Amino acid sequence: MQNEQSDRVIAALETAREGADVDLLARVVHENLWTLYDRHYEILLQAISELPGRTLERYSVLRALHPMTPALAASSAPFDASSLDDVEASETVRDMIVVLQILTSRWNGDLRGSAEYARVLRARIYDLAVPDRAERGSNLWLLHGAVGSALLLAGDTAGAVRELSTAREVARCSGSTNGERSVLGRQALAEVLRGSVADAQRSLAAARALPPLTAAYAPEAQAETIADLLVSLEAGGIEEPERVQQLLHLEPTAFTWSFVALAKARYFLLSGRPFEAIEAARVAASTHRTQDGTLPADILARVYIESFLMLGRERAAQRAALVVKEPGPLAVTALARLALARGDLDAAARYIRDLSSEAWSSPAREADLVCLRTWEVVARDTVGPESARRFASLVTNPHARRAVLSTPRWVVEAIVAAMPDDQRAIVDAAIEGLTFPELGRSTLNLTASERRVFAALATHARVADLASALFLSPNTVKTHLSSLYRKLGVSSRREAIEMHSVLISDPEAEPQVMVG
Structure with a gap:
C-alpha cells in the first residue's frame, strides 16, 4: 500500500515536470508532504528547489521547507511561523504544518514560541481523531517526537522523555526504523541531561541495534554521538582519545548545538581548562540566538559561572549570573x-x-x-x-x-x-586519584566558622547581631573575630570589610558575557 502510494506521488511529480507546470508540481508536493519527507526526502528538496519564488509565496508551507529557510533564519531573515496559520489543508497536512511551525520557531531562536506550537500539536494529537494517524507508516511518531523535542529545548526534560518515549513506541509499531532510531537519540539526550544515565545507555544501545538512518534523518545521528559523550562525562571520563576527538570536532546543528556546547564545556572543565570552556560557550552564543528561560540559556549560564569560578574570578562569575533573569x-x-x-x-x-x-x-x-x-x-x-x-x-x-x-x-x-x-x-x-577543585577557601587558611563571620560582617554591625544571625554565642563570635583580624592583618571591622571586597573582586577586565 505504501509503495503504491509512493509510486503514484513520484509519477505525479514527473507529469508536472514534463508539462513544466509549476503550480501542479507545488500542489503534488503540498498534498503529499509526509510521503515525500519520509520516503523520498531528496526528491522533496529537489522539487521545492525547482519552484520559483512567486509560487513559494503562495505555498508558504513549501517555502518553510526550502533548504535556504533555516540558513536564513539563523542569520538575518526569520521565517514568520504564524504565516502558516491560515493555510488551507487536510487534517493530516495540518499536523505537518504545526510541526513546521515548531521547527521554524526553533530556527528563529524562539524556543518559547516553539514550545507554544508544541502545546497546540499535543492538543491536536490527544483531542482530534484523524483516521490516517492510525495507519501503518503514518506520521504520528513524528508528531510526538516534535512535541518532545520542543519540550526538551524549553527545559521540560520530564515532559520530553514522556513524549519521546511515546514517539519511539509509535514508530516501532508503525514499522519506521528511521523514526525509532532518530527519536531514541533525542531521548538519550533528555535522559542524560536528567542524570538518568543508565536509561540513556539503554536508549543508545537500542538505537545502535537498528539500521543506519537514511538521508532525511541522517543528521539525527549526531544526537547519539553527543549523548554518548555526555554519558562518558557523567562518569568523569576524559581520557579516551577517540571520544575526545569526536567532542572537539562536532559541528552544531539546529537542534543539538546547545548540547554540543554543554559537552565541550564539561570536557574542558573536567580537564581543568576553564578558559576553553568559556570560549566554547561564547562561540555557541555568538552563532545562535538564545532566549532567557530556555535550556540553551540555562546551559550557557552554568558554563560561564562555573568557568569563571574555577578561574577564581568570582566577580566575573557574579556578573554572568546577573545576566540571566530566569535561571x-x-x-x-x-x-x-x-x-x-x-x-x-x-x-x-x-x-x-x-x-x-x-x-x-x-x-x-x-x-x-x-x-x-x-x-x-x-x-x-x-x-x-x-x-x-x-x-x-x-x-x-x-x-x-x-x-x-x-x-x-x-x-x-x-x-x-x-x-x-x-x-x-x-x-x-x-x-583515590581524583582531583578536586580549590574553591571557596582563601589562602589565608580561614576556618569554616571564620569564613562565615567574614562573609556576614558587612551586613551585621554589632557582635550581638552576628551571633544571632550565625546561631553562635557572642563570646564565640568575638573569638572568631580576633582570629580573623589576626589572619587578615587588620585591626577593625571596617578594614576587614574592605579586605573582603578586595578578596572577592576580580581586577581583570572582563569580556562581554553572552547569555540570553
Whole structure:
C-alpha cells in the first residue's frame, strides 16, 4: 500500500515536470508532504528547489521547507511561523504544518514560541481523531517526537522523555526504523541531561541495534554521538582519545548545538581548562540566538559561572549570573556554588531550596543537591552522620562522578574525616586519584566558622547581631573575630570589610558575557 502510494506521488511529480507546470508540481508536493519527507526526502528538496519564488509565496508551507529557510533564519531573515496559520489543508497536512511551525520557531531562536506550537500539536494529537494517524507508516511518531523535542529545548526534560518515549513506541509499531532510531537519540539526550544515565545507555544501545538512518534523518545521528559523550562525562571520563576527538570536532546543528556546547564545556572543565570552556560557550552564543528561560540559556549560564569560578574570578562569575533573569536548574546549581564559594551561606541556602523544587526533580538535581548540601554543612560546621552517609553514597555511584568532582577539595576532606572508619575506607578507595577543585577557601587558611563571620560582617554591625544571625554565642563570635583580624592583618571591622571586597573582586577586565 505504501509503495503504491509512493509510486503514484513520484509519477505525479514527473507529469508536472514534463508539462513544466509549476503550480501542479507545488500542489503534488503540498498534498503529499509526509510521503515525500519520509520516503523520498531528496526528491522533496529537489522539487521545492525547482519552484520559483512567486509560487513559494503562495505555498508558504513549501517555502518553510526550502533548504535556504533555516540558513536564513539563523542569520538575518526569520521565517514568520504564524504565516502558516491560515493555510488551507487536510487534517493530516495540518499536523505537518504545526510541526513546521515548531521547527521554524526553533530556527528563529524562539524556543518559547516553539514550545507554544508544541502545546497546540499535543492538543491536536490527544483531542482530534484523524483516521490516517492510525495507519501503518503514518506520521504520528513524528508528531510526538516534535512535541518532545520542543519540550526538551524549553527545559521540560520530564515532559520530553514522556513524549519521546511515546514517539519511539509509535514508530516501532508503525514499522519506521528511521523514526525509532532518530527519536531514541533525542531521548538519550533528555535522559542524560536528567542524570538518568543508565536509561540513556539503554536508549543508545537500542538505537545502535537498528539500521543506519537514511538521508532525511541522517543528521539525527549526531544526537547519539553527543549523548554518548555526555554519558562518558557523567562518569568523569576524559581520557579516551577517540571520544575526545569526536567532542572537539562536532559541528552544531539546529537542534543539538546547545548540547554540543554543554559537552565541550564539561570536557574542558573536567580537564581543568576553564578558559576553553568559556570560549566554547561564547562561540555557541555568538552563532545562535538564545532566549532567557530556555535550556540553551540555562546551559550557557552554568558554563560561564562555573568557568569563571574555577578561574577564581568570582566577580566575573557574579556578573554572568546577573545576566540571566530566569535561571533554570543548571544555572541555579551554579549560583549556589558561587554563593558557597563567596561564603554567603544564606544565599546558598536559598538557591538550594529553589533547586529542591519538585518541578526540577531528577537524578542529576539530586546529585547536585547532595554535593551542595555537603558543602553547606561543612561550611557551617554542622556535619552529621546523615550528610556524611549521603555523600558517601554519591561517591560510590559511577554515574555521579562529574557531580562529585565539582566539590571543593577541602569540603571532601572535611566530610570524609567525619565518616566512621569503615565508611571512610570505602570512600577513600572511590576517590583515590581524583582531583578536586580549590574553591571557596582563601589562602589565608580561614576556618569554616571564620569564613562565615567574614562573609556576614558587612551586613551585621554589632557582635550581638552576628551571633544571632550565625546561631553562635557572642563570646564565640568575638573569638572568631580576633582570629580573623589576626589572619587578615587588620585591626577593625571596617578594614576587614574592605579586605573582603578586595578578596572577592576580580581586577581583570572582563569580556562581554553572552547569555540570553
